Structure formats: C-alpha cells, structure tokens
Amino acid sequence: xxxxxxxxxxxxxxxxxxxxxxxxxxxxxxxxxxxxxxxxxxxxxxxxxxxxxxxxxxxxxxxxxxxxxxxxxxxxxxxxxxxxxxxxxxxxxxxxxxxxxxxxxxxxxxxxxxxxxxxxxxxxxxxxxxxxxxxxxxxxxxxxxxxxxxxxxxxxxxxxxxxxxxxxxxxxxxxxxxxxxxxxxxxxxxxxxxxxxxxxxxxxxxxxxxxxxxxxxxxxxxxxxxxxxxxxxxxxxxxxxxxxxxxxxxxxxxxxxxxxxxxxxxxxxxxxxxxxxxxxxxxxxxxxxxxxxxxxxxxxxxxxxx
Numbered sequence: 001x002x003x004x005x006x007x008x009x010x011x012x013x014x015x016x017x018x019x020x021x022x023x024x025x026x027x028x029x030x031x032x033x034x035x036x037x038x039x040x041x042x043x044x045x046x047x048x049x050x051x052x053x054x055x056x057x058x059x060x061x062x063x064x065x066x067x068x069x070x071x072x073x074x075x076x077x078x079x080x081x082x083x084x085x086x087x088x089x090x091x092x093x094x095x096x097x098x099x100x101x102x103x104x105x106x107x108x109x110x111x112x113x114x115x116x117x118x119x120x121x122x123x124x125x126x127x128x129x130x131x132x133x134x135x136x137x138x139x140x141x142x143x144x145x146x147x148x149x150x151x152x153x154x155x156x157x158x159x160x161x162x163x164x165x166x167x168x169x170x171x172x173x174x175x176x177x178x179x180x181x182x183x184x185x186x187x188x189x190x191x192x193x194x195x196x197x198x199x200x201x202x203x204x205x206x207x208x209x210x211x212x213x214x215x216x217x218x219x220x221x222x223x224x225x226x227x228x229x230x231x232x233x234x235x236x237x238x239x240x241x242x243x244x245x246x247x248x249x250x251x252x253x254x255x256x257x258x259x260x261x262x263x264x265x266x267x268x269x270x271x272x273x274x275x276x277x278x279x280x281x282x283x284x285x286x287x288x289x290x291x292x293x294x295x296x297x298x299x300x301x302x303x304x305x306x
Contacts, residue, residue: 006300010116011292014109017200021207032212035205036264040136043198044107045169048129050195052173053183055126061250065127068240068254069134075236077102077142079228089221092275097221099143099266099275100283101228107132108202109291110260115199117256117299118249127253129170136164139265147269209264210285218279225262225283230294234259241306251306259298261287 024030080101084094104110111128118124176183237258241251262284270280 003296003300006303007296010113010299011296013116014112014203015292017203018207018210021204022211023207024204025208025211030208032205032208035201035208039108039198039202039205041165043194043201044132045165046191047111047125047195047198048133048166049169049173050188050192051122051125051129052170053177053188054122055177056123057126057174057177061127062130064244064246065130065250065254066134068237068244068246069131072233072237072240072258073102073134073138073142075240076228076233079232079236083224083228087221087224090276093218093221093279095146095273096266096270096275096277096280096283097225098146099269100225100262100280100287101233103139103143103263103266104135104229104257104260105206105263105284105288106135106257106260108206108264109288110257112199112203113256113260113295113299114253117302118253121249124249124253127250128257131254131257133166133170135263136166139263139269140164143265143269147273147275206288210288218276218282221279222282222286226287226290229262229287230259230291234294234298238305247306252302255302255306256295256299259291259295261291261295 077098080098081094084097089097106128110131111125114124114128175181234255237255241255246254264284267277267280267284269275271277
C-alpha cells in the first residue's frame, strides 16, 4: 500500500466531510456542545454495542489492549511533564500541555479512520471502541484532575464517567456476546443504522470545530504538542507493540490509534479551569491539520509493518 493510495482511499474521504463541516459552520454557526452531546450519548453507545456484540473478543485480547493503553498513556504523560519542566512552562500551561499530548480524539477521528482503514472489520472496530472507552476514562479522571488540581475534581470526574452511556452499552454488548444471546432485528437494525451514521456526523463536527478555532500565540508549545501527539506517540506505540508481542489487526489498530490528534476535550477542560485556553484550542486545531499528513504515513506503516 503506497502513501498516495492511503491518502486517496482513507484520508481524503475523511478530509472532505471535515471541509464541508467547516464551510457549513461558517455559514450557520452550529452549536458544538450539542454536537458533542449527540456523539457521546447517542452515536458512540450504539456503535460500541453493535461492534462489541458482533466481534469475537477474548479476555486475553481485552487485557492486552488495556495493558498497552495504560503503559502508553503513562509514557506520554511523563514525556509531557518532562517537556513542560525543560521549557519552563507556567503551571496553567503545563497542565494544558499535558492534557493536549495525552488526551486524543479517538472517538470523532479515530473511529472513521479505523472504519475506512479496516473496511468496517468488526475486530478492528471493537479494539477501537475499547480505545475510546479508555480515552473517556482518562479524560474524566486524569484530564479533569490535571486541569482542576483538586481532590473534589477526581470524585466529580468519576461520577461523571459512571454516567456515560457507552459504558453500559459495552457491558450489555459483552454479556450478550459471551452468553450468545441473539438480539431481535427490530432492536439491532436501528442500532446498526445509528452506528453507521456516526462517521459522517463526527467528521462534520470536527470541521465545525476547526472553523471555530483561531491561531494566536504559544507557537512553540503548540508545535511541540503536535510533535508529541502525532510523532512521538506512534514511535512509543511501536516499541510497546513489539514488547507486548502484539500482531495482526490488533497491532495495526493500536498503532493507528496512537497517532490520532488531540482531543477537543483538552480545550474544553482548559477553558473550564482557566489553564491557557488559547493554547489548548490551537493545539487541537494544529494537531488536526497536521494529522492529515502524519496519519497517512502511520496508516500506511501499520499495514506494511504488522
């Protein structure tokens, strides 16, 4: 698979809806918070249930994926803090920088990339859903605590995480899968239609988010954040994949997921707690724009190496 083929068949179908979303947002000024609520509470739970229900997931595979994600997350957080210390960032900027490199957009961006790269393969998408659940957990625990720097933040974040519908969608889907209980078509069909519709909606949402962001300051910090998120993270992921002896679709899916751009939740947390929200918004924007190049390379490498 050549770089040009990967860009044409995987990245271009993603970039076009994103561009349309940006144009539509400039014209109609969408409510991005409502978009986010729809994705988290409507599309992602349906997708999680359907893909977990359809996939063949073993306890060993789930443990391997979570083990990989935990180790990778710890490594990236350490790198983020090290860079903040070396560069002498203020506490607010250091907190925002750490979130920008450790929190990813594996829901809105990672799921469509996975769907196109693996042609809707159930196993690949199930692994991606596990990645999304992990990202939700660290966002509303580490991410929120890192932004708020208070003990009450941790308690509140855990309570908020427990309310996420995707958790229960995964739990129910897993139980039905392992117990081999058939879901009636009148229930499964609409859930499948909803999950299919998420890809286009998520990409339009990303385009709207890009259109609402502006470049202002903290240029060096923004570029460093993108380098860690888009380049260093996949390099670390490659080493972990070899260390954990992962292969096949599992290795490919995790390698690609490691190169997904910065989560917009990092910008939302920075705005909420006053941790350099200007930097955070720019980090999301720049990492998303640069990922059109880096993700093309990473997807191509994933298919060639593993």
